[in-house]
Amino acid sequence: MNLKLFKKFSRSILSVFIILLASLQYNFVSVNAETTMTNIKDSTVTEELRLIVPSKYKDSWIKAEKQVWEPWLANKKGFLGREIFYNTEKEEALVLVKWENKKLWKSISVKEVSEKQSLFEEIVKKDLKINKNPFELIYEGELYKQG
Numbered sequence: 001m002n003l004k005l006f007k008k009f010s011r012s013i014l015s016v017f018i019i020l021l022a023s024l025q026y027n028f029v030s031v032n033a034e035t036t037m038t039n040i041k042d043s044t045v046t047e048e049l050r051l052i053v054p055s056k057y058k059d060s061w062i063k064a065e066k067q068v069w070e071p072w073l074a075n076k077k078g079f080l081g082r083e084i085f086y087n088t089e090k091e092e093a094l095v096l097v098k099w100e101n102k103k104l105w106k107s108i109s110v111k112e113v114s115e116k117q118s119l120f121e122e123i124v125k126k127d128l129k130i131n132k133n134p135f136e137l138i139y140e141g142e143l144y145k146q147g
Helices: 002-042 055-074 102-106 110-128
Strands: 045-052 079-087 092-099 136-143
Touching: 045 102, 055 079, 055 092, 055 110, 092 102
Parallel strands: none
Antiparallel strands: 045 092, 045 136, 079 092
């Protein structure tokens, strides 16, 4: 009789221990995830833009980028720099814009960005003597440095 009682008691203690251990593990994972998210908000972020840029319009695109976006970005709080890449084979451009943090980047109003985009498009259309913006945005995202 004593042995049965002891086995039940041992199982109960073991169950409590497993539940406690699982609970602590879950809380640790939650805290770790929360800390990671906070660090992402405060760490540098790179805005990634991919566009279709036909080769015959590449020079006009670069000229308008330098005329419109470059000076505007230079005056934005949190702007750290920008790099432009071009894949001739795919006729695709990659623009990487580095920001001090996501909060500063996202504090720029959509209205302000739209106004600059409209100016950019008008300059391109006038330069190329066309009626439509020939550059299609195919991807927009954000990158965080790892390790």
